[in-house]
Amino acid sequence: MKAKETIEKNQSTEELIKNAARRVFTKKGYAATRTRDIAEESGFNLALINYYFRSKEKLFDIIMLEHIQTFVYSIMGIVNDRNTTLQEKLQILISHYIDMLIENPNLPMFVLNEVNADPQKLVDKLGIDKSIQEMPYMLIQWKEMAAKTKMPAFNPVHMLMNIVSLTIFPFIGSPMIRNRTGIDVAAFNILMEERKKLIPIWIKAIMMSGHAEE
Amino acid sequence: MKAKETIEKNQSTEELIKNAARRVFTKKGYAATRTRDIAEESGFNLALINYYFRSKEKLFDIIMLEHIQTFVYSIMGIVNDRNTTLQEKLQILISHYIDMLIENPNLPMFVLNEVNADPQKLVDKLGIDKSIQEMPYMLIQWKEMAAKTKMPAFNPVHMLMNIVSLTIFPFIGSPMIRNRTGIDVAAFNILMEERKKLIPIWIKAIMMSGHAEE
DNA sequence: AATAATTTTAATCATTTGATTAAATAAGTT
DNA sequence: AACTTATTTAATCAAATGATTAAAATTATT
Numbered sequence: 001m002k003a004k005e006t007i008e009k010n011q012s013t014e015e016l017i018k019n020a021a022r023r024v025f026t027k028k029g030y031a032a033t034r035t036r037d038i039a040e041e042s043g044f045n046l047a048l049i050n051y052y053f054r055s056k057e058k059l060f061d062i063i064m065l066e067h068i069q070t071f072v073y074s075i076m077g078i079v080n081d082r083n084t085t086l087q088e089k090l091q092i093l094i095s096h097y098i099d100m101l102i103e104n105p106n107l108p109m110f111v112l113n114e115v116n117a118d119p120q121k122l123v124d125k126l127g128i129d130k131s132i133q134e135m136p137y138m139l140i141q142w143k144e145m146a147a148k149t150k151m152p153a154f155n156p157v158h159m160l161m162n163i164v165s166l167t168i169f170p171f172i173g174s175p176m177i178r179n180r181t182g183i184d185v186a187a188f189n190i191l192m193e194e195r196k197k198l199i200p201i202w203i204k205a206i207m208m209s210g211h212a213e214e
Numbered sequence: 215m216k217a218k219e220t221i222e223k224n225q226s227t228e229e230l231i232k233n234a235a236r237r238v239f240t241k242k243g244y245a246a247t248r249t250r251d252i253a254e255e256s257g258f259n260l261a262l263i264n265y266y267f268r269s270k271e272k273l274f275d276i277i278m279l280e281h282i283q284t285f286v287y288s289i290m291g292i293v294n295d296r297n298t299t300l301q302e303k304l305q306i307l308i309s310h311y312i313d314m315l316i317e318n319p320n321l322p323m324f325v326l327n328e329v330n331a332d333p334q335k336l337v338d339k340l341g342i343d344k345s346i347q348e349m350p351y352m353l354i355q356w357k358e359m360a361a362k363t364k365m366p367a368f369n370p371v372h373m374l375m376n377i378v379s380l381t382i383f384p385f386i387g388s389p390m391i392r393n394r395t396g397i398d399v400a401a402f403n404i405l406m407e408e409r410k411k412l413i414p415i416w417i418k419a420i421m422m423s424g425h426a427e428e
Numbered sequence: 429a430a431t432a433a434t435t436t437t438a439a440t441c442a443t444t445t446g447a448t449t450a451a452a453t454a455a456g457t458t
Numbered sequence: 459a460a461c462t463t464a465t466t467t468a469a470t471c472a473a474a475t476g477a478t479t480a481a482a483a484t485t486a487t488t
C-alpha cells in the first residue's frame with residue numbers, strides 16, 4: 001500500500017510523518033507522546049517512523065528546531081527594519097505573532113515546556129546563537145524613546161515581559177479561559193483579533209504611566 | 215529502617231512522599247514522572263508509594279487538587295471583601311499571587327499543562343464547581359467603575375486576561391527570559407517584587423486608555 | 429521482463445515502568 | 459513475653475514502549 005495522499009514523489013511519506021509528529025508532539029508534549037501515536041496519526045507503520053528518523057528523540061529535535069525557527073527568526077526582519085517607527089514595529093510584531101498563534105495555538109505551551117525541561121538543551125543542541133537576543137535596531141529606537149519621553153524608571157525587561165505576556169499568555173491560558181468563561185474557539189479568536197489593535201495601545205499607555213501614583 | 219526525618223508520628227511518611235511527589239510532578243509533569251523518581255526523591259521504596267496512594271494517578275490527583283485549591287480558593291476572601299476598593303483588591307490580589315508564585319515558580323506551567331491535557335478532567339474529577347468563576351463582589355465593583363468612568367468598549371474578558379497575563383506569564387517564561395537576558399533567580403525575583411506595585415498602575419493605565427488613538 | 433534499489437510492513441527484542449506480592453521489621457496491646 | 463497490627467522492603471509480574479530485523483511489496487533502471 002502507498003501513502004494516502006501522495007502529493008509529490010519524495011516529499012510525501014517523510015513529510016507526512018513529520019506533520020503527524022508535529023501534531024502529536026505539540027498537543028501532548030514529548031514525554032506523553034508514544035512513537036505508536038505518531039504512527040497511528042500518520043497512518044504509517046511504527047517502523048517507518050524509526051526508518052526515516054532513527055529515533056523518537058531525533059524526530060522530536062527536528063520538529064522542535066523548526067518551531068523555534070518559526071518562533072524566533074520570523075521576527076528578525078521586522079525588528080531590524082530601518083523604515084518603521086517603534087510603535088509601528090510593535091503593531092506589526094504583535095499582529096504577526098497573533099496571526100501565527102491563531103494558526104498554532106498550542107505552540108507556546110509546547111516550546112515553553114521543553115525549554116522548562118532543559119533550558120540549556122536549546123542553546124547547546126539546537127544551536128540558538130546569542131545574536132538573536134540583540135534586537136539591534138528596535139533596541140536603539142527603544143532607548144531613544146526612553147531618553148526623549150521621561151520614561152518611568154522601571155527596568156526595560158518589564159516592558160519586554162509585558163509585551164510578550166499580553167500577546168502570548170491568552171493562548172497558553174486558552175483552555176482554562178474558555179472552560180471558565182464558556183466562550184468557544186471562534187469567539188476566542190475574535191478576541192485575539194481585537195488584541196492586535198489593543199495591545200499596542202495598552203503598551204503605550206503602560207509606557208506613559210508610572211510617573212504619578214504610589 | 216525508619217524514615218529519615220520523622221517529625222511527627224503519623225504525618226511523616228505519607229507527607230514526605232507527598233512532598234517528594236509534589237516536587238517531581240511540578241518539575242517534570244505527569245507523563246515524564248516515573249513512580250521510581252518519586253521513590254528516589256522521597257528516599258523510600260517504590261512499593262511504599264503504591265502502598266500509601268494505590269497508584270501514580272491517585273497520588274497525582276491529590277497533589278493536583280491541593281494545587282488547584284491553593285491556586286483558586288485562596289483568592290475568594292480577597293475578592294469578596296466588602297471593605298476594599300477595586301484598586302485595593304487588585305493590589306492585594308496581585309501581591310498575593312506574586313508572593314505565592316515566587317514560592318512556587320513552576321506551579322503555573324504544571325497546572326496549565328494538565329488543564330491543557332484534559333480541560334474537562336479538573337471539572338469532572340476534581341469537582342471544581344462553577345461558583346468559583348462568579349467573583350461576586352469584585353465583579354459588581356468592576357461594573358460600577360465601568361459605568362462611572364466611560365471605560366473603553368472592549369470586552370471585559372480582555373481585562374481579566376491582562377491582569378492574569380501580566381502577573382503569571384513572567385513565571386511561565388522565566389527559564390527562557392533568564393536564559394536570554396542572563397539574569398539569575400534572585401534578580402528575577404526582585405523584578406517580580408517590583409511588579410507588585412507596577413501591575414496595578416499599569417492595569418489602571420490600560421483601563422483609562424482606549425479612548426483616543428488608532 | 430529481469431534486476432536492483434527503495435519503500436513498507438509484520439514480527440520480535442530488550443527496557444522501562446506501574447503495580448503486586450509475600451516476607452521482614454517495627455510498634456503497639458494485652 | 460505473646461500476639462496483633464502497622465510499616466517497610468526485596469523480588470517479581472505484566473503491560474507498555476522504543477527500537478530492530480528480516481522479509482515482502484513497490485518502484486525505478488537496464
